[in-house]
Each structure stands twice: as structure tokens, then as C-alpha cells.
Amino acid sequence: MVAVPPTADPYELPSPQLSRQAEILTLMLDLIVTLCTESTGFVHGISLRSALASESRLRFNTNLRLLTAARGWHHPNGALLNVISAVLLIISYSSPSLIVCVDQNYTETFEAVVSEGIAIAGIPLLILGVALLLQVIIALSGMRAVKILTWSSSPFDVTAALVHHTQLTPATFRCMRRVSDLDMYGGPAKPPETQPSAWHAHPSIRKVVIFLWVIVAACAGWAALVMYISTRFSAGYGSVHLILQTWSFFQNPDGNYIAYGVPSAGIEWWIVLFVNIAAVQGPLTLGLHCSELIVNVIRDERQWRSATRSQGLRVATNPLKPIFTHPLCLILFIAKPFLHWIFGLSFDIAPDVSDDTLDYFMIFMYTAQIWNLCIALLILACFFTVIALRRPHGPQPAAYGHVQTLANLVDEWSPVMWWGHKEDGIPYCHAGTSDHPLPDVKMDCVYAGSDAGSLVPLS
Structure with missing residues (x-):
């Protein structure tokens, strides 16, 4: 506990310095929660990918971890435990704002505060520990329930493993076909100058972007509602206009x-308090979780597009390296604890602690801080919308981590690969990968693959 000089005014709010200390501790707790949940989420996502592959349902290297289920309700990656995992994730991010509080010690007559300091609430700390432990158990259960295909997060390691285990067969004549051409006739094609965006190539990306904008709108509505209630009922709390x-x-x-x-008397009131927080913080938690899909899909595509650069595409990488070195991954990793912390500033739980005893909770909704959260979410939504709508330039077919498309495009596997023009042919040329740099594809040629000799030329 950090002691500060006595205050003269009874029932005075905590000093600004002490409040900042509590906020910094809460931010540190949010960061620790992010580290823990990201670690368990990595294992859970790997097991989900392997489970989907074993069911021949793996389409993309990246999937919405808590919204994509394996078959069987009892499966660790099944729908039931996914719902439980989502609830546990929300509880994990809801707990830090309840754990750190300010303890004020009064005189015997409650006329003045003689000392104040930082206090730690035991019950929410216990709930946080249990929530994190249960997520670890679910992740480990998923790891034991299925044979792990590969621990790598690279779409190329996943695709190579699927091809090696004959769970995926490369299709012929599709060396210039991108992921958006899956439903089209897979014949010869000329190299396009631009590629489709992630918005058009991955169906779940559209849902995630729309969900982010719904959260922004809901946050703006929340701020407007709080402002209206505060102004309308001026006799109560928060009567000052913004x-x-x-x-x-x-x-x-x-x-x-x-x-x-x-009131804080009894465990039932703790449950009511957690429900209050989770109901408001839940959409934010799920929105940030869904944003992982955009980040990872773009990361997969940028890794594939490095095959046309001078350094080439390195297939075998440390499983954790892309997570901590890719700019988009770092941005989202920082945004998660930061946005939850801003939420804690706007939806504040102020435990009333006197003489080391928790008396009751005051729940504050600060209009300005809600608008700050709304602005931060607006920036995040705009950023991810631009990323999702951006169309890559160049003739290299876009894959966005789609394993079948990658299997069609990669015809020669090596630790370092380059993609480009491989063979001239009549009537069709061939593009693919090699262990050495390749020339650029010819924009006026039609490509179909090395086995295209039996195809009828395009008119």
C-alpha cells in the first residue's frame, strides 16, 4: 500500500497521483492478461487448425478461433467450449478494472481521511486466475484431442503438411488463378495487374469489418445515452454539461x-457486477478478437507476396516470430490492452474501501472517456477497413492464406522460394516457384501450368 499525506476533506476523492498509480497498475494488468490470453489462444488456434484439417474442412490458414468449431459438442474446439472460452476471455479482460482499487482510512468519526493507498481486491483476482486457468486447460485439451499438423503459423508449412499427408491435392492448370477465382472455370488466364482485396477474397473479413463498425456505432450511442441521462436528470450525478x-x-x-x-455483500453481488461489466465490455473483447482474422490474413498474404522480392520467401520460420515482428500483429497486440484500459477509464468501477474492508461499489460512466473510446475504436475500424479493402498490385495471384490456392501456385517446395515465369510454351506458359530467383511473368502471355499441353487454346 502506498501512503499519501492526510486529506482534510471527508469523503474526498482519491488524490490524482494515487489515481494515476491505480490506472497504471490496471494497464499493466491488462497487458499481462493480453500476454496470457494470446499465449493460450495461439495453442488453441493451432489445435483448431489441425482439427479442421482432420475433418477436411480447413480452407484458410487463419480462422476465427472462437467462432469456428470442430465437429462434436464435447470437442475442445467444439461449439460448446468455444462459447465457454469466449465467456472466459471476456471475464479475463473485465477483471483488471475490479482488482485495483483505492483504500481510504478514515478517523473514528469519519470526519477525515487519514491515509489512502492502493488495494487489491481478492475475489476478482481469484476469478481472473480461474478464468485464465480454464483457458489453459481448454487449450491443452485441444492439443491432446487431435494430432497437431504443424506448430507453425505459416500458411506454407500448413499447406506443405497437408500435401505431404495427402489431405490436399494440387489442382492442375491453375498457376495463374487467385483465391477469388475458386468458383470460376479453372482454365488458362492472363496475369492480372491488380489482385482482389481481402474484403472480396475472404468471406469472414466482411463480417469482421462490419462488426467493428457496429461496435463504433454502439459506443457512440452509449456515449449519447449517458450524456442524455446525465443532462436530463441534473439533480443526480453528473449534472455538469460536457x-x-x-x-x-x-x-x-x-x-x-x-x-x-x-452493494458488495455476498458473492451474488460480485456476479451482478461482472455481468454489468461483461455486458458492456463483451462486444469490445469479441471485436478485438475478430480483428485477429484481418491481421493474420493480411500477414499470410504479405508473406506469400515476398516470393517476388529479391530475398525470396522463407518457408520455415519460428512459429512466434511472425506474431512479434509483423507490424500489424504488433499494432493489434498493443491495441488490445490499450483499448480495454480506455474502456476501464470510461466504465469505472470504484470500490469503496475503508479500513481494508470493501463496503460497496460505485459504477461511473464518464461521457468524455466514452467518446475517447469511441474515437479510438473509430480509428481502429478505419485502419482495418483500409487494410481489408486494399488491393495488392502485381500479377502474382493473391491467396490470403487459402491452402488450396497455395497448393496450386507452389509447384516446387524449397526452404527459400521465388515465384515467377518458369517456362515458355505453345500455346500456354507456366508460372510457379523455384529455389532460385525467377524472371517476371509476361503480361501478354496466357498461363495454365506445366501440364497444359492437352488444353484447347483460348480463342
């Missing part, structure tokens, strides 16, 4: 907000 002078990044007790109390 103006630029009262707008701040951190909580402002003189600003616009509403508040209500929840």
Missing part, C-alpha cells in the same frame, strides 16, 4: 457522468 473545458483523457470528477451503486 464542454471542451471538462473534456480530458483521464477521468474528471467535475465532468459529465452518471453513477449508481452496487
Whole structure:
């Protein structure tokens, strides 16, 4: 506990310095939660990929981990445990704002605060530990329930493993066919100048982007509702209008907000409190989880497009290296604890602790901080929308981690690969991969693959 000089005013709010210390500790807890959940999520995602491959249902290297289920309700990657995992994930991110609180010690007559410091609430800390432990158990159960195809997160290691185990067969005559051409006649094609965006190539990307914008709209509606209630019922809490002078990044007790109390007597009130938080924080948690799909799909595509660069495409990589070195992965990794922390500033749980005893909770909704969260979510949604709509340039067919497309495009496997023009032919040329740099494809030629001799020329 950190002691501060006594305060003269009874029931005075914690000092700004102590409040900042509590907020920093909460941010550190959010970061620790992110590290733990990302680690278990990595294992859970690997087992899901292997489970889908064993069921011949693996289409893309990256899938929505908690929204894609293996067959069987009792399977660790099944629908039931996915729902439980989602609830546990929400609880994990909801707990830090309840764990750190300010303890104020009053005089015997409650006329003044004699000391105050940081306190740790035991029950939410226990709940956080149990939630993280259960996620670890589910992830380990998934690892034991299926034979792991590969521990690599690279789509090329996954595709190579599927081809090696004859779970995937490369299709002929599709050396210039991209993932968006799956439903089309897979015959010869000329190299296109641009490729489809992730929005058009991956059906789940569209749902994720729309969901992010729904969260932004919901957050704006939440802020407007709090502002309306605060202004409409001016006799209660938060009667000050929101103006630029009262707008701040951190909580402002003189600003616009509403508040209500929840008693802390009994475990049932802790459950009510967690339900309050999870109902509001749940969409944010799931939205950030779904954003992983955009990041990982773009990461897979950029890895594939490195096959036309001078350094080539390196197939075998450390499973964790792309996660911590790719810029988009780092941005999302930082955004997760930061946005949850901003949420904690806008939806504040203020435990009333006196003399090391938890009396009740005050739940504050700060309008300015909700708008700050809305702005941050708006920036995130705009960023991911631009990323999802961006169309890669160049003739190299886009795959976005689609394993069948990669199996069709990679005709020669090696630790380092280059993609380009391989053979001239009449009437069709051949493009593919090699262990040495290849020339650029010829934009005026028609490509069909090395086995295209029996095809009828295009008119």
C-alpha cells in the first residue's frame, strides 16, 4: 500500500497521483492478461487448425478461433467450449478494472481521511486466475484431442503438411488463378495487374469489418445515452454539461457522468457486477478478437507476396516470430490492452474501501472517456477497413492464406522460394516457384501450368 499525506476533506476523492498509480497498475494488468490470453489462444488456434484439417474442412490458414468449431459438442474446439472460452476471455479482460482499487482510512468519526493507498481486491483476482486457468486447460485439451499438423503459423508449412499427408491435392492448370477465382472455370488466364482485396477474397473479413463498425456505432450511442441521462436528470450525478473545458483523457470528477451503486455483500453481488461489466465490455473483447482474422490474413498474404522480392520467401520460420515482428500483429497486440484500459477509464468501477474492508461499489460512466473510446475504436475500424479493402498490385495471384490456392501456385517446395515465369510454351506458359530467383511473368502471355499441353487454346 502506498501512503499519501492526510486529506482534510471527508469523503474526498482519491488524490490524482494515487489515481494515476491505480490506472497504471490496471494497464499493466491488462497487458499481462493480453500476454496470457494470446499465449493460450495461439495453442488453441493451432489445435483448431489441425482439427479442421482432420475433418477436411480447413480452407484458410487463419480462422476465427472462437467462432469456428470442430465437429462434436464435447470437442475442445467444439461449439460448446468455444462459447465457454469466449465467456472466459471476456471475464479475463473485465477483471483488471475490479482488482485495483483505492483504500481510504478514515478517523473514528469519519470526519477525515487519514491515509489512502492502493488495494487489491481478492475475489476478482481469484476469478481472473480461474478464468485464465480454464483457458489453459481448454487449450491443452485441444492439443491432446487431435494430432497437431504443424506448430507453425505459416500458411506454407500448413499447406506443405497437408500435401505431404495427402489431405490436399494440387489442382492442375491453375498457376495463374487467385483465391477469388475458386468458383470460376479453372482454365488458362492472363496475369492480372491488380489482385482482389481481402474484403472480396475472404468471406469472414466482411463480417469482421462490419462488426467493428457496429461496435463504433454502439459506443457512440452509449456515449449519447449517458450524456442524455446525465443532462436530463441534473439533480443526480453528473449534472455538469460536457464542454471542451471538462473534456480530458483521464477521468474528471467535475465532468459529465452518471453513477449508481452496487452493494458488495455476498458473492451474488460480485456476479451482478461482472455481468454489468461483461455486458458492456463483451462486444469490445469479441471485436478485438475478430480483428485477429484481418491481421493474420493480411500477414499470410504479405508473406506469400515476398516470393517476388529479391530475398525470396522463407518457408520455415519460428512459429512466434511472425506474431512479434509483423507490424500489424504488433499494432493489434498493443491495441488490445490499450483499448480495454480506455474502456476501464470510461466504465469505472470504484470500490469503496475503508479500513481494508470493501463496503460497496460505485459504477461511473464518464461521457468524455466514452467518446475517447469511441474515437479510438473509430480509428481502429478505419485502419482495418483500409487494410481489408486494399488491393495488392502485381500479377502474382493473391491467396490470403487459402491452402488450396497455395497448393496450386507452389509447384516446387524449397526452404527459400521465388515465384515467377518458369517456362515458355505453345500455346500456354507456366508460372510457379523455384529455389532460385525467377524472371517476371509476361503480361501478354496466357498461363495454365506445366501440364497444359492437352488444353484447347483460348480463342
